[in-house]
Each structure stands twice: as C-alpha cells, then as structure tokens.
Amino acid sequence: xxxxxxxxxxxxxxxxxxxxxxxxxxxxxxxxxxxxxxxxxxxxxxxxxxxxxxxxxxxxxxxxxxxxxxxxxxxxxxxxxxxxxxxxxxxxxxxxxxxxxxxxxxxxxxxxxxxxxxxxxxxxxxxxxxxxxxxxxxxxxxxxxxxxxxxxxxxxxxxxxxxxxxxxxxxxxxxxxxxxxxxxxxxxxxxxxxxxxxxxxxxxxxxxxxxxxxxxxxxxxxxxxxxxxxxxxxxxxxxxxxxxxxxxxxxxxxxxxxxxxxxxxxxxxxxxxxxxxxxxxxxxxxxxxxxxxxxxxxxxxxxxxxxxxxxxxxxxxxxxxxxxxxxxxxxxxxxxxxxxxxxxxxxxxxxxxxxxxxxxxxxxxxxxxxxxxxxxxxxxxxxxxxxxxxxxxxxxxxxxxx
Numbered sequence: 001x002x003x004x005x006x007x008x009x010x011x012x013x014x015x016x017x018x019x020x021x022x023x024x025x026x027x028x029x030x031x032x033x034x035x036x037x038x039x040x041x042x043x044x045x046x047x048x049x050x051x052x053x054x055x056x057x058x059x060x061x062x063x064x065x066x067x068x069x070x071x072x073x074x075x076x077x078x079x080x081x082x083x084x085x086x087x088x089x090x091x092x093x094x095x096x097x098x099x100x101x102x103x104x105x106x107x108x109x110x111x112x113x114x115x116x117x118x119x120x121x122x123x124x125x126x127x128x129x130x131x132x133x134x135x136x137x138x139x140x141x142x143x144x145x146x147x148x149x150x151x152x153x154x155x156x157x158x159x160x161x162x163x164x165x166x167x168x169x170x171x172x173x174x175x176x177x178x179x180x181x182x183x184x185x186x187x188x189x190x191x192x193x194x195x196x197x198x199x200x201x202x203x204x205x206x207x208x209x210x211x212x213x214x215x216x217x218x219x220x221x222x223x224x225x226x227x228x229x230x231x232x233x234x235x236x237x238x239x240x241x242x243x244x245x246x247x248x249x250x251x252x253x254x255x256x257x258x259x260x261x262x263x264x265x266x267x268x269x270x271x272x273x274x275x276x277x278x279x280x281x282x283x284x285x286x287x288x289x290x291x292x293x294x295x296x297x298x299x300x301x302x303x304x305x306x307x308x309x310x311x312x313x314x315x316x317x318x319x320x321x322x323x324x325x326x327x328x329x330x331x332x333x334x335x336x337x338x339x340x341x342x343x344x345x346x347x348x349x350x351x352x353x354x355x356x357x358x359x360x361x362x363x364x365x366x367x368x369x370x371x372x373x374x375x376x377x378x379x380x381x382x383x384x385x386x387x388x389x390x391x392x393x394x395x396x397x398x399x400x401x402x
Contacts, residue, residue, distance in 0.1 A: 005339020019056025238293025
C-alpha cells in the first residue's frame with residue numbers, strides 16, 4: 001500500500017479562492033492519486049460561510065470523505081496562524097489498501113446540561129446517550145473533532161476505550177464558532193450544528209504522538225487513600241501535607257515553575273520499572289481542604305496509583321515534543337513519515353514559546369519535512385498508556401508512515 005499525504009495553507013479571504021489554493025497545494029503532493037480523506041480547518045472570516053470553502057476543496061480534491069472544524073488558529077507547512085483568516089487542508093491517499101468511514105456523533109437535544117456529567121456513573125450515561133458513533137472494533141485509528149459545548153468528549157473516549165481497547169483516537173475540540181455562535185463542524189460540504197465529526201480508519205497505520213508539555217518534578221509517591229477525584233492521602237500522610245513537603249524539596253527554579261501552576265501526573269501503566277514523561281496523565285490540581293488535607297485533581301484517581309508533581313514551561317514543552325517526535329521517527333525505522341496531523345493547544349503558540357511557529361516548525365523538522373496541517377484546539381485528544389484522553393496544553397500528532 002502506497003500512502004501519500006498532502007497539505008496546504010491559504011490566507012486568502014475569499015473562501016472559494018482559499019479552498020482552491022489550499023486544496024491545490026495538497027493535491028500537488030498527492031501527484032494524481034485520489035484523496036481518500038480531506039480534513040479542513042477554517043478560521044476568521046471563513047466561519048461566516050464555510051460551505052463555500054468546502055465546496056472549493058471538494059471541487060479540487062474530490063475526496064472520498066471530508067470532515068473539519070472551526071479554529072481560532074490553523075497550522076500548516078511549518079507555519080502557525082494564531083489569528084485572522086486562514087484555511088488549512090490536509091489530504092490523505094491510502095493507495096486502495098485502507099478504508100475510511102466518516103461519522104457524525106451527537107448527544108440528545110438537551111446537550112450537556114451545563115457540562116456536568118455527574119461523576120463516572122453520569123459520564124457513562126452521557127456516553128451511552130450518544131448516537132452516530134461507528135463500530136470501531138478492528139479499526140486502526142480514528143480522528144475526532146468535537147464541539148466543546150454539545151459533546152461529552154471525555155465520556156465518549158472512555159466508552160471507546162471499553163468498546164475498542166488500544167484504539168488510538170486523536171483530534172481536538174473546535175476552538176471557534178460561527179458568527180451566530182453555533183458549532184462549526186464540517187461534514188462533507190455541510191455544516192453540523194452540534195456533536196462531533198470524525199473518520200474511522202481501517203488498514204491505515206496511524207501512529208499517535210502525545211506531548212503533554214509538562215516536566216515531572218520531585219519524587220514519585222503513591223496514593224494511599226482516595227475517592228472520586230479527591231486524593232486524601234499520599235504515602236500514608238494527608239495529601240496536602242505530602243505535596244507541601246515535595247515542593248519544599250524542589251530547586252528554586254522548580255519551585256518557581258510550580259508557583260505558576262501546580263499539576264499532577266498520574267501513572268497510567270504502573271507495570272514499568274521506572275516512569276518517563278509519556279507515562280503520566282497530567283491533570284490540574286483543582287483545590288485543597290486545609291482541614292482534612294485532601295486535594296482535588298482533574299481526574300478520577302484510585303488507591304495504589306503512583307503520582308508525581310508536574311509543571312509547564314516553554315523549555316519543558318519544547319523538550320517533551322522534540323523527544324516524543326524523535327521516538328516516533330526512530331520507531332518507524334526505514335519507513336519514512338509521509339505526513340502528519342497536528343493538534344496544538346490554543347494556550348501554546350506565541351503565548352507559551354514567545355516565538356511563532358514553534359510546534360508546526362518542530363513537527364516539520366523532526367518528521368523530515370513530511371506535509372502536516374492542523375489547528376489550535378480548545379482541548380486535544382490523544383492516547384496515554386494505551387487509552388485516549390482529552391488533554392490541555394498538549395500537542396498531539398498523528399503520524400502516517402509510508
């Protein structure tokens with residue numbers, strides 16, 4: 001099977017011209033091969049009339065499947081356009097050896113009812129009420145783009161982990177809406193006003209790369225008492241007391257990082273002899289009760305799990321993404337990467353790195369110039385420890401080998 005990937009980026013304000021230009025750039029790399037799938041990311045003025053841009057993409061590429069979403073900023077060809085009007089198009093041709101199925105999944109008319117899933121049981125009920133998800137058993141991967149206001153992404157990812165274990169799901173939450181305030185999800189040449197759109201891949205190798213952009217700090221400790229998302233004890237002592245002790249042991253620079261926002265890394269696969277950055281699910285510390293010493297975190301936790309303090313900064317984010325991409329490149333061996341999809345948090349970019357194009361340029365350089373496109377997401381989807389989660393401040397990359 002011969003896999004080809006093309007990508008294009010346009011800053012034309014006319015949606016037809018933008019669609020033709022970006023799709024034309026992607027088509028030129030496909031070198032006459034039919035596009036099995038096209039993924040479109042639109043920002044700025046294009047969100048007022050995205051159907052025109054989609055029509056142009058369809059006319060140039062005639063893809064077998066098309067999905068996409070609105071974005072606060074788009075990425076492509078080593079560039080990051082964090083604001084303004086732009087269109088990015090990614091196209092993949094799988095040489096007849098792969099199958100692509102599109103889907104539009106949605107919750108009932110009541111939506112997320114304020115966004116609360118009511119704990120694990122409520123999350124399971126939410127996920128169970130989602131319709132339109134295909135049977136993912138036997139799939140090699142999936143791309144999913146979600147509206148953050150009408151779709152319970154976290155709950156659905158937990159459902160998929162149960163129904164199709166080890167399935168890599170990548171993607172992100174749409175980070176822009178239409179001028180009327182509606183969801184900006186693209187499905188073929190049409191808009192979808194709620195839910196999520198995606199593609200399920202069969203017979204197509206898609207290698208996930210997740211960089212959480214956070215540095216582990218201090219020593220690891222074990223949860224010895226917990227309930228839900230509350231850690232009551234760490235290493236046999238009140239959780240807050242243990243965390244204060246761990247912070248006191250850090251270097252001055254590490255303490256400064258923690259002061260900017262304390263995170264906690266939860267080991268997903270505890271069977272390893274030692275843990276690195278890719279072994280942790282990184283979540284925020286939401287609060288603490290000084291009287292009981294309990295600490296609330298942004299994930300459900302359990303007794304026996306190993307945790308470690310984390311913090312984010314530009315240096316650790318750069319090193320983590322660079323290392324994750326190098327591991328992917330090494331794992332491919334003599335199969336070069338032919339393309340990538342990049343989903344970068346809208347809190348990264350210039351705000352984090354103080355320079356333009358960081359993630360897009362790094363992906364391009366570490367993957368030997370393979371065509372890539374993507375967008376700045378309001379939440380990123382990617383696997384850690386064999387299960388896909390919704391993240392924040394990460395860069396997740398779907399790498400396609402030859």
